[in-house]
Amino acid sequence: MNGDRLLAALSALGNPQRMRIVATLAGRRQYVSQLARELGISRPLLHMHLQRLEAADLVTADLEISDSGKAVKYVEAAPFALHLTPETIARAIPTLTEQKEQK
Amino acid sequence: MNGDRLLAALSALGNPQRMRIVATLAGRRQYVSQLARELGISRPLLHMHLQRLEAADLVTADLEISDSGKAVKYVEAAPFALHLTPETIARAIPTLTEQKEQK
DNA sequence: TCCACGTGTAAGAAAAAGCTTACATGTGAT
């Protein structure tokens, strides 16, 4: 597992809102506006969290044009499986580029 | 898995410094001051990160009195094993108390 | 035309996290 991707996944999941989002989308697709209502959070806020989750490949998005012609974005949890132990983390660390920007 | 503890573990691991700390302590105990030097970070900073990791039960600490009588704190990665999938997260969510303080 | 509903995004406030510097204690060796 790549260090940067692991970090992206963990920091994305290490947030209560995003944990709930992933849980809600486990095996069930839903469109953004409706999801925001279900979770009781604003749509811009959900949009922000979804970006983080998509960037970490934990959630996939599909922009569909409904029969009525309206654009609707469906999101769903990606089928990820991360096994975390001190050892798996240690193996990922060498590929962690992070380090403050070397300008 | 308990929701709050899972969140604590994920938010603790979702940080480059702490990921390195856990990796460095995988199967190898070390005392704080020396660890700070190895990682190239200040001791107060390491102290702060260790607190977070201990609180999440990802690292264990042992305060020992060395032969010479000096107090030395040894830390080590706890033998944790977290399996993360959309489903395991979904199962943990019901026990997530988080919610803004209900006063 | 205007409303309801979907999308995205920018700007700024508020809160949390990260980090440094400085101070405090205690021990053993010089």
Next chain:
DNA sequence: ATCACATGTAAGCTTTTTCTTACACGTGGA
């Protein structure tokens, strides 16, 4: 006594994250 090394912790700055409000566009139906 002073130095070297271990510990902890408080104060304050800086940066990032989180969240709200407000605006933009496009569609279908009354």
